[in-house]
Amino acid sequence: MTTKYNGTYDIFEHAMFLRRSPECLSVNFAQNNTLREKCCTKYHNFFAEYWDDNYMRLGVWLNYLYQWNCPQFQQECKSHTYNFSDYTNKLYLRFCKPREYYEECKSHFQDAAYIEKESLKYPTFPETIATGDSNFTNISMHSDNTKLLKYPLEPCVQASLVKIGNNSMQLNYVEVKDVRIPFCKISWCAFRSDDLKTKDLSLSLCMPSMCQVNLYILMVVAGLMGTLILLANAIVVIVLSKIMDNNNSQRIYKMSLALSDFLAGLVVMPSVIIIIRQSFFQPEEIYHSIDEQGRKVSEMSEFPMPYWFLNMAGFFTTMSLSISIYTLTLASFDRLLVVYRPLAYNKYDAINRAKTLVVITWIAGCCLGLVPFIFEGVDYSITASWIVLFEGEIALIVYSVALCLPLLLMWGTTISTLVLFKRNKSSSGQCLDDRNLMKTLSIMTGVFSLCLVPSLLLMLCTLLLEGTDIDDPRYFKHKQSMVLISMEAVTGFILTSNNLWNFFIYNSKAEFRSQVRLLYQRQFQKIRGKISRRQSNSSFNSRNASRPVLSQCVSSYN
CATH class of the missing domain: 1.20.1070.10 (Rhodopsin 7-helix transmembrane proteins)
Structure with a gap:
């Protein structure tokens, strides 16, 4: 497999990794197994070091381990190191057991989130890509057509936002997580990038309602x-x-x-x-830069x-x-x-x-x-x-x-x-x-x-x-x-x-x-004095206001 930089990477975490390991920028992994294993190890350790940061996306990381045919990909499919939420659980299923993912999630897509009929395009299944001795089924949920999905998204829908394949740009989704929420488990979910511009999407949408109550x-x-x-x-x-x-x-x-x-x-x-x-x-907000x-x-x-x-x-x-x-x-x-x-x-x-x-x-x-x-x-x-x-x-x-x-x-x-x-x-x-x-x-x-x-x-x-x-x-x-x-x-x-x-x-x-x-007595006396003065002033003003009316009545009587 050949991984080549094409000048349009829009993946912050991957660009950050390439700055630290420029030798992994453009390599022919099929001809240089030593460099491939070296880059796989570096990328694996890089994610482990920064995994709790918002800009580190599990879907991007798994996709590159899969693209490079890293041995860590198979290990991760067994260990599920970062499986802390419903979204990450479905994401691991999608990468490691795609048919099981499809069987579990197809009913969710039938019920989910589309207001207009037939606006959800069902996945093309199966699409097989060879990876060594095993087959990997790539399920594309066509997330570009999910503008009308209601939040919070179903975990199956969240996992479908990740594109699987060579040089997938992953511009269409972001991951939001926090591993230090009191009285709540780790919250980790995915949003569509475009929805961040039009909807108020926060980490609270990833939490159970009881977690939100605890924070309030x-x-x-x-x-x-x-x-x-x-x-x-x-x-x-x-x-x-x-x-x-x-x-x-x-x-x-x-x-x-x-x-x-x-x-x-x-x-x-x-x-x-x-x-x-x-x-x-x-x-949440997303920023673009060069x-x-x-x-x-x-x-x-x-x-x-x-x-x-x-x-x-x-x-x-x-x-x-x-x-x-x-x-x-x-x-x-x-x-x-x-x-x-x-x-x-x-x-x-x-x-x-x-x-x-x-x-x-x-x-x-x-x-x-x-x-x-x-x-x-x-x-x-x-x-x-x-x-x-x-x-x-x-x-x-x-x-x-x-x-x-x-x-x-x-x-x-x-x-x-x-x-x-x-x-x-x-x-x-x-x-x-x-x-x-x-x-x-x-x-x-x-x-x-x-x-x-x-x-x-x-x-x-x-x-x-x-x-x-x-x-x-x-x-x-x-x-x-x-x-x-x-x-x-x-x-x-x-x-x-x-x-x-x-x-x-x-x-x-x-x-x-x-x-x-x-001190309380003095303050109470001051407040009571102010109230009494206001009442006396208001009664005095009301008496003055009634005098012209009274004089007018007397003159008309005469």
Whole structure:
């Protein structure tokens, strides 16, 4: 078989492969088995490396393995490595067992999707092409005549969109997939390319209805959490800044925490809703371009949202998380000084020191959020289904230095403070207020740790469990991976909930409750005063409006 470049390849994934392996561009495989086997192996490994990307189409890959008579084609027909959906199941049948595919699917075509009678041209069957010692039946469903098909397409119809044969251009269809959908199996289906221009076709059409319901539930939960986080931390900021006396350093640290949590409710949680909406319900688009060798290539949009949005969401997520850890660490050190040397502790010096350290903390959080803009090897990417965090070669190093070390310091300082507190519990140098502040901080640190531990344990399980690595499709277990991905979404919400719990911790104190109650009363009085003024103004206007009518009636009577 001779595979020759004719100057009109319009297959993005194949053009991408040829850029990496130019020796496979124009070869006579019948005369050079060594090169054929080499190209087959490279193409097989190339798909395995990028198979979860939208621009990698299973139908194109199988067709080229078939054209080149690769031994991997026969192996794939036995293993069905990428058989994760109804569409891929029918596609494997079409390539590997065409007669069985035809028998299963002919009834679907009789019932499917054509509004006009006789608009569906039934396949020409059988058409046999020799491939070694076996026969391959090529079934052409004439997908160019499927303009009136209703979506979602039947899996049989989706599989028929793939053209089988030498130098098939595959311009008429695209594959849409996502392997990381929480509470849902892998969604993988095919659309007609032309329909993307006239219909709003999204990945949600590939999902069962229950998966769509689960995603909407996640968006509702994110919206409710964001609203509660905003309201709770706004109350904390108002109470701490306008009502409570400026009498200790812990108030400064609590203010810093409340402001960082407020940012999480203002930016991070709304970004979660947008990410879920854009990733799974945004209509897909296809782009046409010309590569550096003059080939026309078509590709799917791999990123459902612009880079500036990912950078913005990642910046505020990283800043909010880092400021929370840094502030709790500094507050723990402050309480350690009180317990360790209570007589040498100066409250007013501690307040000034806390103000300076909080400013430094916010600057450090902003600098950490700007790391992807400054250094190469790290970018913002969607992880854990909807959280935007670092990803790249040095991402783990950055997190280890910038977050893990302060987190360990926070835990060590809090434990040391508790030990010294119990040892010096009867010490006369500790006043009741300092003890209450220390207990409150210990609860805050404990709650934050409880919100963080599930994510850490899940990361450990991901590293230890086999079959969850997408980059190794031969041993990939999609059901096990689906459970982990769903747990990632749950642990992500648990981690984000740490922005809410501080309000309830403060609310356990009678002083805070009384101040919040006073705040509610003042706001209620303002609202009631505005309503009463509006009512009095409206009644006054109505009386003035009735006076001309009354005077006119009196004059007419006279």
